[in-house]
Amino acid sequence: MATINREKYEAVIGLEIHTHLLTKSKMFCGCSTEFGGVPNDHTCPICTAMPGALPVLNQHVIEIAVRAGLAAHCEVAPYSIFDRKSYFYPDLPKGYQISQYGTPVCKGGYIDLPPDKNGAPHRVRLVRIHLEEDAGKNIHEGGHSLVDLNRSGVPLLEIVSEPDIRSGAEAAAYVQEMRAILRYIDASDGRMEEGSLRCDCNVSVRPRGHKEFGVKTEIKNLNSFRFVEKAIEYEIDRQIDILESGGKITQETHLWDPVREVTRAMRSKEYANDYRYFPEPDLPPLIVPPDLVEAIRGEMPELPADRRARYIREFGLTPYEADVLTAEREVSDYFEATLSGLKNRKTAANWVMTEVLRIVRESGKSLAEAVPAPTEVGALLIMIEDLKISLNAAKTAFATMVKSGKSAEGTVAELGLAQVSDEGAIAEAIDRILAAETEKVNEYRAGRDKLFGFFVGQAMKAMGGKANPKVINDLLRKKLSG
Amino acid sequence: MAENKITLEMVKHVARLAHLQLSDVEQERLRADMDQMLGYVDKLNELDTSKVPPTAQVGEAGTPMRPDEVSNPSAQEAMLANAPAAERGYFKVPKIIE
Numbered sequence: 001m002a003t004i005n006r007e008k009y010e011a012v013i014g015l016e017i018h019t020h021l022l023t024k025s026k027m028f029c030g031c032s033t034e035f036g037g038v039p040n041d042h043t044c045p046i047c048t049a050m051p052g053a054l055p056v057l058n059q060h061v062i063e064i065a066v067r068a069g070l071a072a073h074c075e076v077a078p079y080s081i082f083d084r085k086s087y088f089y090p091d092l093p094k095g096y097q098i099s100q101y102g103t104p105v106c107k108g109g110y111i112d113l114p115p116d117k118n119g120a121p122h123r124v125r126l127v128r129i130h131l132e133e134d135a136g137k138n139i140h141e142g143g144h145s146l147v148d149l150n151r152s153g154v155p156l157l158e159i160v161s162e163p164d165i166r167s168g169a170e171a172a173a174y175v176q177e178m179r180a181i182l183r184y185i186d187a188s189d190g191r192m193e194e195g196s197l198r199c200d201c202n203v204s205v206r207p208r209g210h211k212e213f214g215v216k217t218e219i220k221n222l223n224s225f226r227f228v229e230k231a232i233e234y235e236i237d238r239q240i241d242i243l244e245s246g247g248k249i250t251q252e253t254h255l256w257d258p259v260r261e262v263t264r265a266m267r268s269k270e271y272a273n274d275y276r277y278f279p280e281p282d283l284p285p286l287i288v289p290p291d292l293v294e295a296i297r298g299e300m301p302e303l304p305a306d307r308r309a310r311y312i313r314e315f316g317l318t319p320y321e322a323d324v325l326t327a328e329r330e331v332s333d334y335f336e337a338t339l340s341g342l343k344n345r346k347t348a349a350n351w352v353m354t355e356v357l358r359i360v361r362e363s364g365k366s367l368a369e370a371v372p373a374p375t376e377v378g379a380l381l382i383m384i385e386d387l388k389i390s391l392n393a394a395k396t397a398f399a400t401m402v403k404s405g406k407s408a409e410g411t412v413a414e415l416g417l418a419q420v421s422d423e424g425a426i427a428e429a430i431d432r433i434l435a436a437e438t439e440k441v442n443e444y445r446a447g448r449d450k451l452f453g454f455f456v457g458q459a460m461k462a463m464g465g466k467a468n469p470k471v472i473n474d475l476l477r478k479k480l481s482g
Numbered sequence: 483m484a485e486n487k488i489t490l491e492m493v494k495h496v497a498r499l500a501h502l503q504l505s506d507v508e509q510e511r512l513r514a515d516m517d518q519m520l521g522y523v524d525k526l527n528e529l530d531t532s533k534v535p536p537t538a539q540v541g542e543a544g545t546p547m548r549p550d551e552v553s554n555p556s557a558q559e560a561m562l563a564n565a566p567a568a569e570r571g572y573f574k575v576p577k578i579i580e
């Protein structure tokens with residue numbers, strides 16, 4: 001593509017996020033929702049549409065939907081109905097998907113994204129959140145296709161945003177924040193690579209300053225933040241390019257090709273959009289009593305946005321630090337568990353962001369598996385704070401603890417890392433050095449300030465590297481000036 | 483009753499969505515049938531329902547629900563027992579995409 005004139009145009013983007021819910025059993029039957037597994041093993045007459053089978057709603061699905069609605073400031077509908085969305089595909093045994101059309105379980109709402117690099121806040125409004133069941137999975141090979149119905153009937157939430165997003169980066173930030181929220185409230189495991197959270201993006205462009213929307217295209221099934229950002233950026237450029245060369249945008253559905261990094265239009269046969277919704281006669285209306293909503297509201301956990309604000313306000317962290325520490329709930333919980341008894345929260349924040357997350361990254365394991373318990377890291381940090389060990393000694397101890405799984409105290413003792421703060425012992429060593437180096441002492445007193453470092457080095461060496469550097473500095477200054 | 487609420491075009495459209503192949507005779511017969519059904523709905527429309535809320539369902543108030551428990555055993559074998567064709571634990575169907 002030639003250079004694209006981005007200045008002239010504004011992109012208008014709305015997202016639909018689909019997420020599997022963290023339930024043990026399916027939406028309308030007692031089959032397991034476990035990912036993978038032997039094909040067609042998690043199936044029954046209900047989720048394979050045997051004649052006469054009737055769906056019964058999973059209570060936990062409603063609790064999760066209400067939590068999601070409250071987390072996203074939605075209005076939770078006291079009364080909604082399920083609808084049939086009809087289409088024919090071999091992964092959909094009933095010939096329809098049970099969904100919600102006219103009456104979503106949650107309406108309106110918004111989420112606030114972390115401020116961008118310039119500190120500007122960004123609110124993305126929601127249209128709705130509704131419930132639906134997933135379809136099965138097809139594998140195409142040779143002259144036939146294979147069907148696995150393990151996923152058929154697994155509960156999903158579809159979260160539809162208003163077109164409040166203006167770039168690929170903003171879209172990725174939105175998906176990231178929504179994923180974090182869904183994980184904080186135990187609605188979803190958010191595993192995008194396993195397809196448990198995926199995203200459809202509606203993208204259009206319009207000349208800057210214009211009110212009316214341009215013709216939109218939909219990019220389907222994006223399963224990483226990076227793909228969301230890249231696919232949208234590509235699509236914006238593609239549309240501007242067409243408009244600039246006098247063409248027209250066709251309303252169509254695109255797929256992202258992550259290998260070639262382009263979007264391509266699906267043939268119209270690949271998607272039929274006449275779904276002929278009508279009320280599901282097999283399910284009574286969904287009544288969500290106000291006291292259930294209030295009970296769930298009372299048990300809502302702290303959300304990522306609230307945690308970010310608290311870390312900045314109470315712990316004095318920067319917005320960036322607060323953002324890194326709250327992006328994943330398990331990291332945030334870990335960080336908080338290191339804080340007990342510690343005065344300086346910033347030390348813990350730095351330690352978790354650098355040491356802990358580095359080990360997690362390098363090991364490729366989960367946080368819980370990769371690093372020592374947060375209380376042990378907390379114990380190590382308290383030793384630094386109390387000047388019992390140096391920062392470097394703490395790093396050495398931590399590296400050992402990662403491998404051995406032993407306690408902070410035991411490791412510091414075993415490796416002999418405890419730092420000497422005993423003024424008497426340090427003063428003695430300094431006196432010896434100053435007595436031996438009279439010439440250098442005279443030079444220093446005559447104005448060669450640089451020699452101070454030499455004396456510090458000598459004193460540290462004499463103490464086997466374990467002296468508290470602050471005590472050495474203070475004593476040296478006193479003795480050299482005297 | 484107005485004539486021909488259902489056109490042949492509508493019949494063809496619905497048949498395509500339902501993956502049905504209909505002969506010309508069948509199309510016309512279905513068109514007439516569906517037209518008659520709509521005629522029946524017209525009859526219902528004679529009632530004044532302006533003060534009645536739209537109702538998708540009649541029956542008990544509230545939603546019967548089940549606890550979130552896995553209650554079904556491994557089902558692969560039983561599920562595939564009646565499948566016209568199966569392979570490696572999957573249902574085998576004619577190729578879906580060209």
Ligand SMILES: [Zn+2]
Pocket residue numbers: 026029030031042043044045046047048153554
């Ligand atoms: Zn089932």
